[in-house]
Amino acid sequence: MNNQTKTQFIAVATITSELSAVVVIAKEISLAAANAKAIAFRAGDKAKGFQPITDFISDLAKETIERVTAINELAVVLYQVTVDEFKIALSCGKFEEVIKNSDGALYADSMQKPLNNAKILMHDYRRLFKRDVMLLLTQLESVMHHAQTARVIATYSRIEASQAGEYLQSLQAVAESVDKAAQSIHGNVQRCIMALSLLNK
Amino acid sequence: MFGRDESKPENIIDSNQYMVRTANRCVLFDPGGAEIFAPMMAAVLNYVSVEQITDLFASHQDPDVISSLGLWDQALTNAKLYAPAIWEGFIRHFGCESIEYVAIPDNGATIKLDSGELQFIPAHYLHSSGNFHVYDPEAKILMSGDVGAALEPIGVPMFVDNFAAHTEKMRYFHQRWMPSNPAKKAWIDRVRKLEIDILAPQHGRLFKGDDVKRFLDWFEALPVGIAV
Numbered sequence: 001m002n003n004q005t006k007t008q009f010i011a012v013a014t015i016t017s018e019l020s021a022v023v024v025i026a027k028e029i030s031l032a033a034a035n036a037k038a039i040a041f042r043a044g045d046k047a048k049g050f051q052p053i054t055d056f057i058s059d060l061a062k063e064t065i066e067r068v069t070a071i072n073e074l075a076v077v078l079y080q081v082t083v084d085e086f087k088i089a090l091s092c093g094k095f096e097e098v099i100k101n102s103d104g105a106l107y108a109d110s111m112q113k114p115l116n117n118a119k120i121l122m123h124d125y126r127r128l129f130k131r132d133v134m135l136l137l138t139q140l141e142s143v144m145h146h147a148q149t150a151r152v153i154a155t156y157s158r159i160e161a162s163q164a165g166e167y168l169q170s171l172q173a174v175a176e177s178v179d180k181a182a183q184s185i186h187g188n189v190q191r192c193i194m195a196l197s198l199l200n201k
Numbered sequence: 202m203f204g205r206d207e208s209k210p211e212n213i214i215d216s217n218q219y220m221v222r223t224a225n226r227c228v229l230f231d232p233g234g235a236e237i238f239a240p241m242m243a244a245v246l247n248y249v250s251v252e253q254i255t256d257l258f259a260s261h262q263d264p265d266v267i268s269s270l271g272l273w274d275q276a277l278t279n280a281k282l283y284a285p286a287i288w289e290g291f292i293r294h295f296g297c298e299s300i301e302y303v304a305i306p307d308n309g310a311t312i313k314l315d316s317g318e319l320q321f322i323p324a325h326y327l328h329s330s331g332n333f334h335v336y337d338p339e340a341k342i343l344m345s346g347d348v349g350a351a352l353e354p355i356g357v358p359m360f361v362d363n364f365a366a367h368t369e370k371m372r373y374f375h376q377r378w379m380p381s382n383p384a385k386k387a388w389i390d391r392v393r394k395l396e397i398d399i400l401a402p403q404h405g406r407l408f409k410g411d412d413v414k415r416f417l418d419w420f421e422a423l424p425v426g427i428a429v
Contacts, residue, residue: 091275094235094238094239098242098243105247107246107253108246110250114276
């Protein structure tokens with residue numbers, strides 16, 4: 001297995017692992033949003049500004065989970081392409097070995113066609129791989145954007161929480177947890193992007 | 202027959218590969234592991250072109266028998282693989298997308314090769330639980346897979362030349378790899394009904410003439426499945 005293939009396998013494994021963590025965090029955000037909604041309901045007018053924010057956080061978490069699920073599906077496709085490319089690269093190597101070993105054999109030339117076909121296939125897989133990496137990068141950037149949005153919402157939440165009287169602490173805790181979760185997601189996605197960027201060099 | 206590959210990696214078992222060729226068909230029997238694909242294919246190209254290889258046969262699922270399948274699958278177009286039905290889901294792990302997997306039922310099968318035929322003779326539990334040997338009634342050759350195999354160094358003669366001495370090279374292999382005495386007896390009863398000039402195992406030397414009968418007698422008397 002050459003270094004490029006190893007990097008590809010590692011990148012795909014990294015993405016899958018990091019995205020699993022993102023889903024867990026997004027579910028935590030969703031829970032925090034539900035919690036915030038209950039607090040805001042109890043707080044009534046004191047947390048009037050906070051109520052629409054909870055819906056927004058909840059939608060954002062839901063959308064993040066959906067996007068990450070779609071990205072994971074794409075990562076599975078990318079893994080399959082990596083496996084296929086690895087297999088066909090192995091075949092190419094073996095077919096070249098056959099040609100070398102069969103020098104002087106009556107039907108040595110007949111190996112050229114399977115080798116050419118394998119090379120075409122390998123080229124196709126490489127093209128597919130590059131295309132899927134680009135697609136993944138775009139989708140990961142959109143999740144990154146979600147994480148940034150969540151951090152902005154967390155800031156607004158803090159401001160709104162400051163006007164919630166005795167509910168200040170509870171709502172600030174919600175804002176903190178959203179902010180922390182968004183930071184974590186940002187880190188996870190950043191690592192995915194870095195792993196993929198290595199493949200784009 | 203192909204084998205005695207001096208270039209093969211030291212720590213993998215040497216294996217015999219067989220080829221039967223008719224006017225329009227070419228069958229490779231137990232074509233071998235992925236490690237030996239290149240020298241095997243290169244040797245085959247002395248006799249037929251890639252396009253002329255129409256069929257593969259796998260006696261059972263072992264890697265030394267058929268782990269090269271994924272490579273044949275890339276190289277051949279419109280080929281068939283005859284292999285035990287019970288191993289289909291397992292053998293496909295080696296890669297079998299363009300090659301058609303023809304599942305051999307437990308009771309065996311016969312395939313036509315132009316005007317001739319080949320018979321897939323059940324040899325279950327010898328050593329694999331789904332196992333077939335191939336009998337060519339015209340050449341009177343039985344390709345006997347692991348039965349008759351001996352673990353010997355590269356470069357030994359093609360045929361057994363001293364049966365008594367050769368038994369020591371086969372004894373442990375048969376006692377340890379073959380699990381079932383009743384299965385062994387069923388196979389011997391079945392094979393004794395065939396007219397066999399050459400018994401051709403997948404490892405080591407081939408048996409011809411009276412050595413075929415000597416082998417069957419020796420094998421019949423040998424207790425197998427000794428590891429329990």
